Amino acid sequence: MGLLGIIVFVIVLVAAVGLFARAVYQRYLILRLGKPEDRFDQIGERVKSVLVYVFGQKKVLDEAYPGLLHVFIFWGFLVLALGELQFFGEGLFPGFVLPLLGHSPVFFLIQNVFAILVLVGVLMACWRRYVVKPDRLDHNPEAAIILSLITGVVLTLFIADGLRAAMHPAGSEMAPVTVFLAGLFIKQGWSQSTLNTLYYAFWWIHALIMFGFLVFIPYSKHMHLIACPFNTFFRSLSPMGKMLQPINFEDEQETLGTQKINDFTWKQLLDLLTCTQCGRCQDNCPAYLSDTPLSSKRFINNLKDHLLECGKEIGSGNTSNSSENESLLEKSLIGSVITEEELWSCKTCGACQYVCPVMIEHVPKNVDLRRYLAMEEASYPSGVDNAIRSLEDRGHPYKGTMASRSSWYRDSWVEDLVKENNKEVLFWVGCTAALDDRNMKIAQAFAELLKRSGVSFGILGEKESCCGDPARRLGNEFLYDCIARENIELLKNYKVKTIVTTCPHCYNTFKNEYPQIDGEFSQKYQVYHHTEYLAQLLKEKKLTVESSFTETITYHDPCYLGRYNEIFDVPREVLQNISGVKPVEMQRTRGRSFCCGGGGGGAWTEEEGVRVNHMRAEQVFESGADVLCTACPFCMTMMNDGIKVKQAGQDKVVKVYDLAEILEIATQKTDI
Amino acid sequence: MQIMVCLKQILDPELPPREFRLEEGEMTPATEGVHLVMSPFDQNGLEVGLQLREKMPGTTVTAVTVGPEGAGDVLRKALAVKADRAVRVPLEQDCKLSGNIIAGMLAGAARELGADMVICGRQAGDWDGGQIGLILAEELGWPVANLVTGIEPGSGKLVLKCELDEGYEVLEGNTPLVAVVTNHETNVPRIAKVKDTMAAMRKKLELIDIDPQGNSLELASLEIPVKEVNCEIVPGEDGVEKADNLIKRLSELKVL
């Protein structure tokens, strides 16, 4: 290429890189709006995350079709990017050879193959986006532009390379597409100079598309190309159960919870910039699927749009904020960017963030916004206000219950446990198992199992209180904090070393959240969910299965046990221990289990339209199970109701049991 | 205008009946392990007072309770929803005194505070006496509006909306007056904001000593009625089997 060409190329390159860098810098400035958050620990683990999730595409591949097409395009582009060095080099300086790779026939072959994979990926994407048209994908021109640019990049590369090979093959003899195209061009009988002119024409088109793509990235959802590796690096490394950050109420707090965009932390803002709008979260969001106003995807993207609006002024280098910009930053998100109704529709089930391929954490953002509503405005939806009042006044969220914490064991052998309660193993019953008629049976079954296993255990009876989970999910962190501290003090009065509970919410609170308040909590107490404890008792042969249970059972993963604490296998193993059990899985299972609708305060909000528990009940019937087994009192209540409603018109009767109840039956000496 | 709202701390009225116990050998309900709360109608009364204050600048709301030190908790709750002042009239043995004595003490507090209006709940959620507001008005010699659901400032007068069996009546008048409040969708008690709750914890509760005076009716006996319930659950896998067994059992018992 002549000097002029090189100069033009350099100018275009500098302009493109400059525009790209400016846009990225603007995004960086936007992140600086956020509050501090420490995500710089465990660097090794973080690097590993990038290798596994970015380069390994682990989460992307959770869904076969979109996963595969993404892998084709992603890996294809990585390989092509290397080839670009040779491509541009030899265009600018004829005879340029990239050391090692430049004229390697294998590299040309690999490039060809990956370029084809990119095209296959693009075709698969087009098919999906324009023929299948899944609900979760938005229909905007952005995707079309990106797909066209990618296609343009690959086609121009092929053509320019074919033209080059028609002039001098230089190592590309093994690359089938290049060889084929070179042959085609040679057949045309064009002169060397025509070939050369055409080569440079396509070379330039290719270069311009590449640069256009580069500039387009930070302004589009393809920002994720840059943001995703960082978001993956800075991802939360703790179990989902630890995702909510405590508030130190002893410090003077300006605003409790999140009101404005800059009340979020920088990592929460990075999350927003990273969203690829793939819609996987929405496909798994019970709130969206049950027709509430909330969609996990829209939630993130509405916040993102607002953030970008706020960032426009700051990012343009005008650091002295204009007044309009200030007012945008001062704008309360609730009511303008997101409605109260959307916030309260979330079940905190975590399905969204479990499936998000770019590690976005939705739930803490929702809860932070709820915190503002709950603590600064004392504004709750109806139903929830009574739960909160009841928690404040009487330490449980069940206003109007006719039961007390001693109802489930009144006049039984358990009463003695309360009187001489100073055992090392504490069965923490939890509000729902203690106060709800159906759930009392679970408490009874589990106590029976402990007795049968010879475990010496205690219960706190009337002294027990709520663990604080409902207050925390409903945004009243202050109430949660008070309850948690009282419970931590209460436990100090006993010899307790092991806490076992039938409620995944209590379990999560003790296991992951109390340690945030009392740093020694995890050292002082071993916390078990009853499914884990029962599995251990079976293993130690303290419990033996005496009878068979010959029904088809499907296990419903409670969100706070499964996704929040990664306990998926243990309950299934316990079931497998029982002879005769025929396990079947529902379509939505394990990490992708569908919420019962009871979490995040859902048990107290009034649902309109389609109910989540009815949807889950339909999924149970579809599985063909006779028995629905669960391991959470909220799930029990919600699913029992759901199954009752959806039972009409079904040919089989589905029974709902807790795992403890099934084991209690199976470890008795009679067949059922 | 100075509004005084009377608040009573009571045994949680949501306590399941079977959990209600008496202190060993005494005629007082056992409070151990039982929650104490602000009487529900008093909560409505407080809400009516707070709403009126919002509509009439310069108005203050003072929460007053008669009771032992622990009763200060209800005053803190009132401060948390931003009552201006909180006053306790100390009294250790509240439930053994008749309503007229408590009403007298509250009237004394109203005079001492220079209140223009006193708001009470229609009846306490524990003994359901329903006497305080009326006797208090009598003591003060003020007019009283009963079953008030809300008070609005009108042109030069206050407008009180009161519930009737069917419909409602609207009363007009000037202070001083006593309003006896009942619950209504317009006076659902507000929930305190966290920062206000935190501030309320630091605020001082005032004390006004007033001697209990007057004749009291004596509580002569208090017991929990014993109900005998013989319950038998008819076994059966499904409705049909249960019905069959029920008929069998009823015939055995010669009921059928």
Ligand code: SF4
């Ligand atoms: S937590 Fe569950 S309900 Fe809430 S947004 Fe995510 S998927 Fe939807």
Ligand code: SF4
């Ligand atoms: S939040 Fe995650 S899963 Fe949801 S649309 Fe964005 S990238 Fe996809």
